[in-house]
Amino acid sequence: MALHFELVTPAKQVRSEDVHMVVVPGAEGEFGVLEGHAPFMSTIRDGVLQVYKSEGGTPDEITIEGGFAEVGDNGLTVLAEKVDEGA
Amino acid sequence: MASLKELKDRIGSVKSTQKITKAKQMVAAAKLRRAQAAAEAARPYSERLTDVMASLASKVSGDSAPKLLAGTGSDKRHMLVVVNTDKGLCGGLNANIVRAASAKARELQAAGKDVSFYLVGKKGRAPIKRNFEGQVDQQFDTSQVRNPGFEEAEAIADELITLFEENKFDVAHLVYPIFKSALVQEPTVQQLIPVPPPAETGAASGAMVEYEPGEEEILEELLPRYVKTQIFGALLEIAASEQGASMTAMDNATRNAGDLINKLTIQYNRSRQAAITTELIEIIAGAEAL
Numbered sequence: 001m002a003l004h005f006e007l008v009t010p011a012k013q014v015r016s017e018d019v020h021m022v023v024v025p026g027a028e029g030e031f032g033v034l035e036g037h038a039p040f041m042s043t044i045r046d047g048v049l050q051v052y053k054s055e056g057g058t059p060d061e062i063t064i065e066g067g068f069a070e071v072g073d074n075g076l077t078v079l080a081e082k083v084d085e086g087a
Numbered sequence: 088m089a090s091l092k093e094l095k096d097r098i099g100s101v102k103s104t105q106k107i108t109k110a111k112q113m114v115a116a117a118k119l120r121r122a123q124a125a126a127e128a129a130r131p132y133s134e135r136l137t138d139v140m141a142s143l144a145s146k147v148s149g150d151s152a153p154k155l156l157a158g159t160g161s162d163k164r165h166m167l168v169v170v171n172t173d174k175g176l177c178g179g180l181n182a183n184i185v186r187a188a189s190a191k192a193r194e195l196q197a198a199g200k201d202v203s204f205y206l207v208g209k210k211g212r213a214p215i216k217r218n219f220e221g222q223v224d225q226q227f228d229t230s231q232v233r234n235p236g237f238e239e240a241e242a243i244a245d246e247l248i249t250l251f252e253e254n255k256f257d258v259a260h261l262v263y264p265i266f267k268s269a270l271v272q273e274p275t276v277q278q279l280i281p282v283p284p285p286a287e288t289g290a291a292s293g294a295m296v297e298y299e300p301g302e303e304e305i306l307e308e309l310l311p312r313y314v315k316t317q318i319f320g321a322l323l324e325i326a327a328s329e330q331g332a333s334m335t336a337m338d339n340a341t342r343n344a345g346d347l348i349n350k351l352t353i354q355y356n357r358s359r360q361a362a363i364t365t366e367l368i369e370i371i372a373g374a375e376a377l
Contacts, residue, residue: 008135010237010319012128028299041139042299043308068309070139072296079135081237081312 003035004075005051007062009083014062015051022076023050023059024069033069033076040071049078091362094355098348105344111176112337119269119330125234126266126323133316140282140313142296143306153303155248155310158281159257164201166224166256167192168247168279170263170321171211172329173229178336180264180272180328181210187274188262189218203256207243208325225250234326240319247318248311251280263321269331279317282310 002018023032025047033040044067050059066081089097144156169188171181188211192202204219206212206226216223227243229235247259259280264272298305 006131008132010129010132010240010316011125013131026299039296040299041143041296041305043305066312068136068139068305068312070135077135079132079139081241081315 003033003037006075006077007049007064007083008077008079009081014083014085019051020054020057021052022078023052024076024078025049026069033071037071037076039073040069042069043067044069044078044080089354089358091355091358094351094358098351098355101344101347101351105341105348108337108340108344112334112341115330115334115337119327119334122323122327122330123266126320126327129320129323133320136309136313136316140306140309143302143309144282146302153307153310155251155280155314156282156306159254162200162258164203164256164258165195166203166205166247166250166259167276168205168207168243168259168261168318169211169215170261170325171206171208172325173209174329175210176336177329177333178339180332182214183272184262184264184274185211185214187276188215191260191262191276192219205247205259207322224255229322235322237315237319240315240322243318244311244315247280248314261317261321263324264328266324266327266331269334272328272332277317279314282313 003021005015005017005019005022006013007015021032021034023030024042025045027043027045031042044064046065046067047063049062049064051062052059063084064078064080064082068079070077070079167188169184171184175181188204192204195202202219202222204215204223204225206215206223208229212223212226225246227239227246229239232239250256251259258278261277261279262274263277264274266272
């Protein structure tokens with residue numbers, strides 16, 4: 001029961017791991033992605049991506065700019081132009 | 088016959104040249120590894136983007152397609168985006184790129200098209216300006232940054248897209264070398280704008296995909312990003328190619344310098360021996376005369 005999550009920028013693959021849930025700041029509102037989500041594509045506004053490693057845990061926050069999210073059979077892929085993990 | 092001193096000086100100067108080429112070769116080898124790693128790291132992003140583009144582009148077609156995909160409707164004015172290096176000492180790399188670009192330009196001109204250039208990098212400017220006077224519209228300077236990265240690609244792409252939207256050209260081609268190995272860099276010409284629809288990979292899952300906002304809006308946002316990624320890829324390829332070509336060229340130069348030093352040393356020793364022999368003969372002759 002895990003969601004495969006990948007975060008990729010033009011320069012490198014930032015993350016590739018199994019997580020519980022990711023909350024993505026979609027262009028038309030935030031959405032959470034759990035395992036088994038229906039195939040879905042959305043543009044992302046600049047904002048904070050919340051990665052929940054486990055249920056109920058505190059999320060890792062990653063600031064992204066210029067992004068695009070794709071949910072497919074192999075999990076969630078977020079393409080972003082700029083990523084700041086420090087935030 | 089050059090004098091002993093002259094020969095000695097020449098050996099010295101070739102030696103210091105050899106030192107430079109050797110240093111440059113080692114630097115290039117180290118940088119090549121880094122450039123290759125960077126090119127490798129950029130691959131997942133462009134692969135994903137290409138996949139998404141392929142699945143989207145096949146869905147959105149016809150009149151509703153954005154201009155970047157559909158084109159302006161004519162193909163009269165062509166723009167060649169030529170990516171060169173900023174520094175020399177890399178063998179025939181830039182010459183090859185310029186040759187590929189010129190060949191493409193002539194081909195287009197022969198077909199009755201207008202051709203203009205957008206130059207990236209310093210090295211291609213002079214020859215292209217010489218051959219195609221008045222057709223160089225813009226250039227982008229990458230010589231100020233150590234490693235041209237995504238920001239530069241973004242700036243170039245933005246400028247190109249603006250030009251496209253202002254209807255300055257109809258079709259843009261990207262000319263850059265593909266890094267095959269340290270020995271082989273192949274100049275390629277690739278259509279950049281309008282974006283050629285990527286071939287469907289066939290792996291598209293039959294599942295219904297939901298789009299937010301809509302397919303067209305997403306496509307419209309992704310197209311400029313796709314152009315950026317293409318240019319970024321070209322910048323990475325040129326970086327790897329430059330170091331690869333430089334390494335090979337400098338390896339050759341170092342070897343040539345070594346050969347030259349050997350030849351000069353032999354010549355130097357022969358002349359020295361000849362001089363000593365002459366001197367001895369003179370002394371002996373002088374002694375015998377007494």
